[in-house]
Amino acid sequence: MIYGPTVLFAFGEGAVLPLLPVMAARLGADIAVAGLVASALVVGQLVGNIPAGWAVARFGERATMAAAGVVALAGVAGLLWAPNIGVLAASVLIVGFCAAAFGLARHSFMATRVPLVFRARALSLLGGTFRLGLFAGPFAAAALLLLFDDERAAVWFFGVCLIACVLLVLLGPDPEAQLAARSTATPPAGHSRYSRHADGGEDSGEPVTGSIPTQSRAGVFRTMWAHRDVLARLGLAAASVSAVRSARQLVLPLWGVSIGLDAATIALVVGISGAIDFALFYASGQVMDRFGRLWAALPAMTLMGLGFLALSATHDLADADVWFAVFAMVVSVGNGLSSGILLTLGADTAPPANPAPYLGSWRTLTDAGGAATPLLVSGVTAVWSISGAVALVGVIGLVGAVALTRFIPRFSPRRG
Template sequence: MLVTHRPDSPSARDVVGRFGPMIYGPTLLFALGEGAVVPLIPVIAAELGADVPTAALVVSALVVGQLCGNIPAGWAVARFGERITMAVAGGIALGAAGVLAIAPSLGLFALAVLLIGFCAAAFGLARHSFMTTRVPASFRARALSLLGGTFRLGMFVGPFVAAGLLAVFGDERAAVWFFAGCLVTTVLLVLLGPDPETQLLPPATVETTAAVEIAEDTGEPVTGSIPTAERVGVFRTMWRHRTVLARLGLAAASLSAVRSARQVILPLWGLSIGLDAQTIALVVGVTGAIDFALFYASGQVMDRFGRLWAALPAMLLMGLGFIALSLTHDLDQAAMWFALFAGVLGVGNGLSSGILLTLGADTAPKSDPAPYLGSWRTLTDAGGAVAPLLVSGIAAAGSLALATGAMGAIGLLGALAFVRWVPRFSPPRR
């Protein structure tokens, strides 16, 4: 169903221009600091006595914390609002960053990493919920793709900042203090800057008629303000929306899994065909640049032609790219094929930017989306967390080529799931 707007509804440029610093600025700062710290977590863990497997376990605490934080974050946003949730999450993360810098033991260090992941989930869900309730649907995908691109920019630039700090100070904890500085700025920006929640009217006030027409499968009433409907709680919301979560949510989890597998498989593949670390880093860096360059194009495609037009090509490119790569391990030009298909995977990943955020926003209850988004993000994060374990298990039982092909198969199955469920749960065109 097409969504109509009043002539005086704000344009995408108006919203980004007026609220960009408040909407995207905190996300960029948080991601920039996190991106600087993440590569150094195993290094600091090793200094505290961790061996390689234990250091990997400490790094995984970040993902575990994010998984565990999504559902509580959904409750917090629904109960206290996006701004308070972001400020509290930033403050707790600041305390955790302080612990990272001075932790005397590995256990305390790992607990701080877990807590940062928990706060990252709350921070991300608060902004996702804000965009869902306040950004008009006609350019929702572009706005959310820009949000995802802002996060990617921070995570991309962060490691370079960390490298510069290491060159200047010669201490890994300098990056932790940089993260703390980013968090302080983020919290101040959230608390002292203009509140976009009160200045930007929810689309429901502009699109009341359309919002009433687009009813939820569950029969929830859609009201003219955000929020005035009865809150039903996190777990009741999960049960009420179990159909879309079990279908479209699992398709989204497959996309998250393929994305995560790309980050694991490419470095391992380069090592397995005998490339040196510098060449591998160059190839992975170039694919990351391709990925980042395409993030806004994904939103434009979704807003103009529909969600499936971005989701399907992205899944097909990554699925077929993995399968093709799995067949090149023993070829004479293995390095060339590695670079080529790494680029294909980068294009596919770039085209998928903002898809998970947008589909979550499309299918969320209009009156109180935060509890639903907590469940949605838990599913997608779980897909990303399981993928490295799946790659490791299949590679150990068979080979890396078999694991790569298996992830390609998951990508193709996910593409079929998107074809089946996106038209049902998300309007074909906005």
């Protein structure tokens, strides 16, 4: 019940994502417009975070997840029967908006209930469930295309995943109710005692369980103002992580095209790098829980920054294809080591009594970093070169590493 709905949502979304440009092209879009249609998903996530924070704080995680799944079905219907580009883009925007609400609801739940001593591992698993869906979804889409020769089959598959997700959320055991009941019992002998109460009071040593209390909750914008210092410093540093991650998804295929590789070779390199990325998601949580958040964030950002900088210098080399494969793997190792870091830092700094509005602001900042990167890469490539754009991404990664070193809170998870 914790991870299952997330896997279902991400699995269906991952099946549709690669086909959005194809669906736009069938409606008459050129390459530029097709790219804008696909980017509507990121825009929907960006604008949906703050309203999602309000909804979770007002109605609770379970209701928000169920509502997001139902509304996303309307977006799926639009994808299936869109008569023009405008309706298709609006449908993609709705799906992105619901993805934001769904992701924030689960993030808020985990931030409040998971004890600090294994918070990073739990949130890395949450990040891993998204990566699993986005990694496996395209393979499901490929199989459906082979069977039906129609990209709408993947959209139907997304709809089935959403229905299963909503049914699981509404009909399955409610984790909030189970943990609320458990919180009234006395912890067994030897039970770890290491976290604050969810109401933000004195540290009693009890693990955080139960529903978030509803009294004296601040609104979204009041919460943003109250935590403006953290959001302006650590939040912007975290946005650099999202920016470099987003650049990886865009830069690697573009680089392969720019050095003359065929589509199959590019797909193979990107696929292998994605497998490395997915394989490391739990290792990131282990490192953060055992040694601290910086021990995962700093190596991850340093590897990605240096990897992009080195790649930018190989464009005109005789063996550019080999260097492309090598540095794609280096960047993927760094990306894998960063799995869960944004979720964990958001949970670490969120107010325990009412995390959802804060997490809405946090996720808006981080998503903005990811949304701005494709525009930055495209603009620099147009006025300079692809090598210059990749080098700039590398610089952003190294600057982000310095900022994270400066602003990540220092504490020992073992001592709380």
